[in-house]
Amino acid sequence: MITPPSSEQELLCRAERIAGKTLGELANTYASQIPSNLLFEKGWVGQFCEKLLGASAGSLPEPDFPQLGIELKTIPIDSSGRPLESTYVSVVPMSATGETWETSVVFHKLSKVLWLPIMSEKPLSIEQRVVGMPIMWQPNPEQLELIRMDWEEALEKIMLGDHGALNAKFGEVLQVRPKAAHSRVLTEAVGPEGHTVKTLPRGFYLRPSFTQNILRQLTY
């Protein structure tokens, strides 16, 4: 059990200390069992890194380091530093809770993010994957505005019950995609006439084109 970092600086130092190491080395050091593939433990890398850096466990809709207001995101990259996947941010509130942008989970989680790139090209086994240099990121005004506009538009679709629009084509930078155990899962949502209906749960994801820019801006 690793204690939570007491400051942003300490968190960053911890992350820098594991940069350059393979997941195999780190798992050895911390006596963790490493899965041979991620098919049945898709979140393993993220959860392992949370543990390494002292994030408070739990699945609360708030940043991983609540006291610091910092969210940790591991992001798989190829040898050119390009993201291999989109980045999950949070659940889409399909039953519109009267949330505003400033009170939204998306806003709070993305206010400050510690990105931890993991070189994860397919031929590499999990233990061979390498932790890259961490990036402490706060969205600049333009980035924040792009995210906000997608978020606002998504909330409009929710209020209208226009679930057909809430698919993976939605959002310039903040995408909407299914987020569920399987495709038969249903959650409560606002229907077209304002009544409660059931629909597939969805999540907000950052598109790779957006996260690539985040990784680039500190790489150069």
Add this chain to the structure above:
DNA sequence: AGCTGATCATAT
């Protein structure tokens, strides 16, 4: 090769 919809583990 990138995108989109589907899916898996765990905790509460």
Add this chain to the structure above:
DNA sequence: ATATGATCAGCT
């Protein structure tokens, strides 16, 4: 069921 952590895998 819903939240966290995400990646998988078929299709274009």
